[in-house]
Amino acid sequence: MERKIRVIVAKSGLDGHDRGAKVVAAALRDAGMEVIYTGLRQTPDMIVEAALQEDVEAIGVSLPSGAHMTIFPKILEKMKEKQLDDVLLFGGGIIPEDDICKLKELGVGELFTPGAPTSNIVIFLQQWVKDHPRY
Numbered sequence: 001m002e003r004k005i006r007v008i009v010a011k012s013g014l015d016g017h018d019r020g021a022k023v024v025a026a027a028l029r030d031a032g033m034e035v036i037y038t039g040l041r042q043t044p045d046m047i048v049e050a051a052l053q054e055d056v057e058a059i060g061v062s063l064p065s066g067a068h069m070t071i072f073p074k075i076l077e078k079m080k081e082k083q084l085d086d087v088l089l090f091g092g093g094i095i096p097e098d099d100i101c102k103l104k105e106l107g108v109g110e111l112f113t114p115g116a117p118t119s120n121i122v123i124f125l126q127q128w129v130k131d132h133p134r135y
Contacts, residue, residue: 005033005129006056010047011040012063012071020092020114021062027118028060028125044074052082057129060121063093064114068103076107088128092116 009025011018018040025037036054038047051059059079063071068091075089092112095103100111110124 005058005125006036006054007033007058007060007125008036008038008047008051008054008056009060009062010038010042010050012042012044012047012061012067012075017064018062020064021060024060024062024092024118024121027122031122031126033122033125044071044078047075048078048082048084051079051084051087056087057132057134058088058090058109058125061089061091063091063095066094068093068095068111069099072103072108073106086132086134088125088132090121090124092121 007028009021011021025035028035036050038050047059047061061071061075072091079087079089088109089107090109090111095111095113103111109128112121
């Protein structure tokens with residue numbers, strides 16, 4: 001039996017709007033993935049520790065608050081410290097195109113802006129996991 005793709009969906013920063021994160025989590029579940037939603041106001045340490053404990057293939061972070069240039073690099077740093085080199089970091093929020101390019105250069109796999117079809121997120125994750133088998 002094929003193992004389900006395991007994904008953490010986290011909401012980082014102080015912004016309390018989590019509708020987008022919940023919509024993405026539901027779409028990933030509907031696509032057959034195992035989703036762990038960590039809830040609001042997760043720190044980079046908390047997100048990476050949860051990813052380590054849950055043995056996920058991917059971490060999805062919702063950041064509509066504008067803290068993307070701080071939070072994503074901190075998560076990447078913590079992932080490196082914990083040797084989560086085989087885990088994808090992706091996310092979404094209101095992120096300017098220039099910042100998307102910079103974050104991808106740092107190692108964020110993909111960033112989805114408001115209005116992106118959830119099917120695009122599902123297809124991206126399925127393809128990424130297929131291209132980066134762990135087991």
